[in-house]
Amino acid sequence: MTSSEQPHVVLGADNTRVDTMVPVQTRSERMKSANPEDFGAVTGREPEWRLSPVKELQALISGPLDGAAYPIEVEGEGVEAVFVPVAESLRGDVSLPEDRLAANAWSQVSEVLHVSVGGDVAQPVTIRRSQMGNVPRAAHTVISVEPGAHAVLIMESAGEALLAENVEFVVGTGASLQAVWVQEWADDAINYQTHFARVEQGGSLTHIVASMSGHIVVVNPSAELAGEGASGELYGVYFADHSQHLEHRVYVHHVGPQTVSNVNYKGALHGAGARTVWVGDVLIGADATGTDSYEQNRNLVLSDGTRADSIPNLEIKTGDIAGAGHASATGRFDDEHLFYLQSRGIPEIQARRLVVGGFLGEIVQKIRDEALATRLTERIAQKLRDTEEVA
Numbered sequence: 001m002t003s004s005e006q007p008h009v010v011l012g013a014d015n016t017r018v019d020t021m022v023p024v025q026t027r028s029e030r031m032k033s034a035n036p037e038d039f040g041a042v043t044g045r046e047p048e049w050r051l052s053p054v055k056e057l058q059a060l061i062s063g064p065l066d067g068a069a070y071p072i073e074v075e076g077e078g079v080e081a082v083f084v085p086v087a088e089s090l091r092g093d094v095s096l097p098e099d100r101l102a103a104n105a106w107s108q109v110s111e112v113l114h115v116s117v118g119g120d121v122a123q124p125v126t127i128r129r130s131q132m133g134n135v136p137r138a139a140h141t142v143i144s145v146e147p148g149a150h151a152v153l154i155m156e157s158a159g160e161a162l163l164a165e166n167v168e169f170v171v172g173t174g175a176s177l178q179a180v181w182v183q184e185w186a187d188d189a190i191n192y193q194t195h196f197a198r199v200e201q202g203g204s205l206t207h208i209v210a211s212m213s214g215h216i217v218v219v220n221p222s223a224e225l226a227g228e229g230a231s232g233e234l235y236g237v238y239f240a241d242h243s244q245h246l247e248h249r250v251y252v253h254h255v256g257p258q259t260v261s262n263v264n265y266k267g268a269l270h271g272a273g274a275r276t277v278w279v280g281d282v283l284i285g286a287d288a289t290g291t292d293s294y295e296q297n298r299n300l301v302l303s304d305g306t307r308a309d310s311i312p313n314l315e316i317k318t319g320d321i322a323g324a325g326h327a328s329a330t331g332r333f334d335d336e337h338l339f340y341l342q343s344r345g346i347p348e349i350q351a352r353r354l355v356v357g358g359f360l361g362e363i364v365q366k367i368r369d370e371a372l373a374t375r376l377t378e379r380i381a382q383k384l385r386d387t388e389e390v391a
Helices: 053-062 099-107 335-342 350-363 371-391
Strands: 005-011 017-023 072-073 077-085 111-117 125-129 137-145 150-159 162-171 176-185 190-200 204-213 217-226 231-240 245-254 260-269 275-284 291-303 308-317 323-331
Touching: 053 077, 053 099, 053 125, 053 162, 053 190, 072 323, 099 137, 099 190, 125 204, 125 275, 137 150, 137 176, 150 231, 162 176, 162 204, 162 231, 176 190, 176 371, 190 204, 190 231, 204 217, 204 350, 204 371, 217 231, 231 245, 231 275, 231 350, 231 371, 260 275, 260 350, 275 291, 275 323, 291 308, 291 350, 308 350, 323 335, 350 371
Parallel strands: 111 137, 125 150, 137 162, 150 176, 162 190, 176 204, 190 217, 204 231, 217 245, 231 260, 245 275, 260 291, 275 308, 291 323
Antiparallel strands: 005 017, 072 125, 077 111
16 A cells, blocks of 8 residues: 555445545545555655656665764854754654655664754854765754744755755744755755644744755655644745756645644746646644635746646635635746836846846745845856856
8 A cells, every 4th residue: 555545445236345545635644654664665656756756766765774963063052953862862753754755764764863942042043964975864853942932943955965854843832933944955966855843832933945956856844733823934945957856845734723824935947857846735624713824836937848846735624714725826937027127228138137036035035044045045146147058
């Protein structure tokens, strides 16, 4: 049985019980397990894998992985970041893997990175890693924000990588966390991340993904708004060129009443073979009365030969909500915008830069670290200049 199927009891013509397999229709119905053998073999035909480059992920899906600690650099104060043996870790408190790759990584980790926030952290704290190497690896991070604590935490990744990892967030009662995950991997790097978050009563999580480089980068964040009044904002910005597959699958589960979520991912694509995948799932549970939720994905196509898959999904199990909606759009430049800028003396190339920069800048500006936001803005501008050289 694969993770996209589950037993379904029906009666045959002679009224005998027949167990069949039916597709799992929603994220909430997926099987969860830390044992990779509980999941079926991954062929690429499964609904949850059909848009992913399964062949290039096989080493992470089924192969042996090095799950030991790796070098990190911590910049800033007020946050404790240490590796602990897996037997002494707090992992598994939020969720368990929903696919074979995440479970394979989970099962082979020997040391877990624990990041603890115990109070108000005045300045952003950055954790950097750039020495993962090209050996298949597994990693696990647990981020705990104590009740009433507040912080901005940035994880910057660079260099070579063939990495599968799981990340857990626990945002305590009345706490807030802005977590920014920046992918600046080497051009041939492969990284598959699964993020699980639980937000308690009155807590707030802002989760931002910036995927700029790497050959294959997959980030799948999920957030459970467990407590009354919990909120989750999940944002993403990405720019795929001809050598890149950038994939993001977002899941928000409204459990508690009066919870609020906002999902907004924006991307640009340029170059034959550039590929992006975005799947957004929002589940408003039966007890999540008063929920207000909205999710959207926007993709800007800059050349021929690209492909952007965008699939928003919304499931509502209560009629007592404040609002819910979703939207998706993929298209080229708005000729009217370009004409307006050119009519005011701005050359076409500069006009294109302004339009793309403004389009993606909406997400970048949400980062509460001015230096990082500036650097990402410059990174987007450089990728635009690269497209102009290719064109």
